[in-house]
Amino acid sequence: MGKKQILNLLYWVIFALIAFYFAYSKGWVLADFESITPQQAKRMLEKDENVFLLDVRSEDEFKKESIDGATLIPLQILSKNLSALDGVKNKKIIVYCHSGNRSVAASRILVKNGFVPLNLKGGITQWKNDGFTVLY
Numbered sequence: 022m023g024k025k026q027i028l029n030l031l032y033w034v035i036f037a038l039i040a041f042y043f044a045y046s047k048g049w050v051l052a053d054f055e056s057i058t059p060q061q062a063k064r065m066l067e068k069d070e071n072v073f074l075l076d077v078r079s080e081d082e083f084k085k086e087s088i089d090g091a092t093l094i095p096l097q098i099l100s101k102n103l104s105a106l107d108g109v110k111n112k113k114i115i116v117y118c119h120s121g122n123r124s125v126a127a128s129r130i131l132v133k134n135g136f137v138p139l140n141l142k143g144g145i146t147q148w149k150n151d152g153f154t155v156l157y
Contacts, residue, residue, distance in 0.1 A: 053129075053132050054128040054129070054131070054132050054137075054138045054139065054140060055139050055140070056121075056139070056140040056141075056142045057115070057139050057140070057141060057142065058142055058147075058151075059141065059142070059143070059147050059148045059151040059153055060151065062115050062117075062139070062141050062148075063153055065113070065115065065139075066090065066115070069113070071111075071112050071113060072112060072113050072114075072115060073092070073106075073109040073112045073113070073114045073115070074088060074090050074091040074092065074114075074115050074117075075091065075092055075094060075106075075114050075115065075116045075117070075127070075138075076088070076091040076092065076093045076094075076117055076118070076145075077093075077094060077095060077096040077099060077116060077117070077118050077123050077124055077126075077127040078093070078095065078096075078117075078118050078119055078123065078145075079095055080093065080095065082119065085157070086145065086155040086156065086157055087145075087155060087156050088117065088145060088148060088153075088155055088156070089154070089155075089156050091117070092105075094106075096118070096123045096126055096127050099127055099130055099131075100130055103130075103134050106131075106136065109136075110135065110136060112137070113137050113138075113139055114131060114136055114137065114138045114139065115138075115139045115141055116128050116131065116138045116139065116140055116141065117140075117141035117144050117145055117148070118144045118145070119144045119145060119146060120143060120144045120146050120147075121140065121141065121142055121143050121144045121147070122144075124140050124141060124144060125140055128140045
């Protein structure tokens, strides 16, 4: 195999790894939790009392806008503050962030610790784009 072929193969491997990482960070592959649309989340929040809403953005983001009824535990401190969720261990936890990336990471943490997370696709951005209100 020549140098050019090896470089070409290396580029394809790097491209595949980047694509896999992107899909993993979006929760499209190797996700052991469900992702739901804002419409599904809204229905659940209105009709199912066995649901808890968790915002994993920063405190500053939360102060600017949030979904009504959400509890804030930023992703950076979620692992160390899981005891704050002991009272909702038997509930479905709708997890959201700004666009859906941090909530995927948070959902992975929650699953590893025995919780049932539901990732909000597109985060609060998609929630607003679908016409649902937020608190300011």
